[in-house]
Amino acid sequence: xxxxxxxxxxxxxxxxxxxxxxxxxxxxxxxxxxxxxxxxxxxxxxxxxxxxxxxxxxxxxxxxxxxxxxxxxxxxxxxxxxxxxxxxxxxxxxxxxxxxxxxxxxxxxxxxxxxxxxxxxxxxxxxxxxxxxxxxxxxxxxxx
Numbered sequence: 001x002x003x004x005x006x007x008x009x010x011x012x013x014x015x016x017x018x019x020x021x022x023x024x025x026x027x028x029x030x031x032x033x034x035x036x037x038x039x040x041x042x043x044x045x046x047x048x049x050x051x052x053x054x055x056x057x058x059x060x061x062x063x064x065x066x067x068x069x070x071x072x073x074x075x076x077x078x079x080x081x082x083x084x085x086x087x088x089x090x091x092x093x094x095x096x097x098x099x100x101x102x103x104x105x106x107x108x109x110x111x112x113x114x115x116x117x118x119x120x121x122x123x124x125x126x127x128x129x130x131x132x133x134x135x136x137x138x139x140x141x142x143x144x
Contacts, residue, residue, distance in 0.1 A: 032076060038080050039080045039083060042057055042080070045057070058085050058135065059137065061080060061081055062081070062088075065081065068097075071101045071104060071109035071112070078097060078116070081094070082094075087129040087131065088129075088131065089119070090123045090127060091130065091131050092128050092130045093130075094116075094120065095128060098113050098117050098120055101113040102116075102117050
């Protein structure tokens with residue numbers, strides 16, 4: 001069984017499960033395997049023309065990245081969204097995430113999100129995409 005099969009089988013319905021698990025704080029330092037799973041699942045769903053399911057997973061990831069407090073996890077989610085969601089790289093949502101981490105006391109975080117800030121600064125404010133017009137974004141909360 002391929003690793004994305006459980007989420008792929010559930011399609012967009014898996015987003016509700018993932019949202020519940022995330023809210024319970026059960027994805028701490030999730031690891032790159034989880035993000036590969038999300039990326040691969042989105043790509044497989046796209047290949048199958050399951051656009052509604054892709055939208056549900058993108059909504060989950062957009063909510064998740066806005067709520068994420070761990071810079072490493074936010075960086076991984078950012079990479080998946082950049083790879084799978086057209087317009088995300090130039091979005092106001094990405095800008096908000098970058099600004100949340102760019103002034104970190106942690107050198108790696110400050111450097112990584114500083115690089116992303118330079119990318120965002122190269123996109124004129126008037127050219128940034130507001131994905132909240134396309135996705136029904138909510139404030140996803142994670143239990144501590």
